[in-house]
Amino acid sequence: MHNYTSRVVWTGNTGEGTAHYKGYARTWDIAVPSKPVVHCSNDPLLGGDRGKMNPEDLLISALSACHMLWYLHYASEAGIVVTRYEDAPVGVGEVGKGGAGRFVSAELRPVIWVQAGADLGVAEAIHHRIHEVCFIARSVNFPVTYAPRFEWDA
Template identity: 30%
Template sequence: MKHHTKIVWKKNTSENFTSGKYSRVHKWYFDEGTEIRASSSPKVIPVPMSDPSAVDPEEALLAALSSCHMLFFLSIVSSKKYTIESYEDTVEGIMQKNDNGKISMSEITLNPKTKFSSTNIPSVKEITDMHQLAHSQCYIANSLNSKINIFPN
């Protein structure tokens, strides 16, 4: 199963590329035309060469992991005949040097908050178990070397 995306960056005509002072703003294109403005993180490359209003690769990595985890979690909840009304996750990633001295997203923490319908609510242990199963099945989590913590509410 192959997946594709397209990334496009173009130098602004007035920029001196070799000075390193060029815009990092670019576009990501997905599937049937979804377009997202992206940039380097202003925590890595300062403004104005980065755009803090655009999505940066670090944020995209966190969103991809959280989204993948959520989709597996929802599938598991559904298969167990529970009804979930809402799911919200505030994700945090820590970048630091890894064992090879390279900067990496070394630790990611998912903080999913779920609201189940009031008629059939799983226990805290069942919710934790479903999150662990979702984590073990998540394609993105299985692709990362980062430590991933999950703190369901």
């Protein structure tokens, strides 16, 4: 078993607490021991601060990062030399009746630079093994698809 801890501290008390629905900010800090504090807000669609991370940003980023780390691991084992990796994941959410929202899907769109001569078939196939081991992907209840693009390292 692994334990992951965090400290979430609401920073949005503007003086009256939650006495009025519009009288408080939806901001908080995430503090994990020995790591930089992350300042957060809710989704901008709900009046949040566009300059701060929101829970949806954090979830899709965690999903992408977990996938990337497993991809690099499996690529190394397969002899695929990756020299650069960037992803621009997209999570699709829906808002149901009553305002409750959820993710319905996510697509990871990594661009992966590999050394010349890499077997791109093997490089592509790695993506489809990761959902079996990625902690985050195994924890979400929506489908995750992959649309990788490969570039040759110059």
